[in-house]
Amino acid sequence: MKLKIRPLADRILAKRLDEEKEQRSSGGIIIPDTAKEKPMEGKVEAIGPGRRNDDGSYQKLDLKIGDRILMSKYAGTEVKIEGDEYLILREDDVLGVIEKK
Numbered sequence: 001m002k003l004k005i006r007p008l009a010d011r012i013l014a015k016r017l018d019e020e021k022e023q024r025s026s027g028g029i030i031i032p033d034t035a036k037e038k039p040m041e042g043k044v045e046a047i048g049p050g051r052r053n054d055d056g057s058y059q060k061l062d063l064k065i066g067d068r069i070l071m072s073k074y075a076g077t078e079v080k081i082e083g084d085e086y087l088i089l090r091e092d093d094v095l096g097v098i099e100k101k
Contacts, residue, residue: 004046005045005046005081005086006046006048007046007047007048007088008048008049009048009049009050009051009052010048010050010051010059010061010090010091010092011047011048011088011089011090011091012044012046012047012048012061012063012088012089012090012091012094013044013045013046013047013086013087013088014042014043014044014045014069014071014076014086014087014088014089015042015043015045015084015085015086015087016039016041016042016085016087017039017041017042017043017068018039040070040071040072040073040095041068041069041070041071041098042068042069042071042087043066043067043068043069044063044064044065044066044067044069045065045086046065047061047063047064047065048061051091061091062091062097063091063094063097067097067098068097068098068099069094069095069096069097069098070094070095070096070097070098071087071089071093071094071095072089072093072095075087075089075090075093076088076089076090076093077089
């Protein structure tokens, strides 16, 4: 059974995109996973309904499921769901959407 997550308000559920599993320095030294910087690129997996306005209506998010995003390095909260690692963050923590031309 596949688990469904629905973020609340203006939050999104994103998965970090790893470009390489094993990285080496210019001298050929293998850099362990614990010393690597977290990737700033991710993919939107789920979005919330949006931010609630003063009149009670929702302001929809500019993002959609499947968008590749650039996010702040230390933004959001890391969660582990069924063995996969995700990040829950607010729309404000997203720096931009990566579009292919």
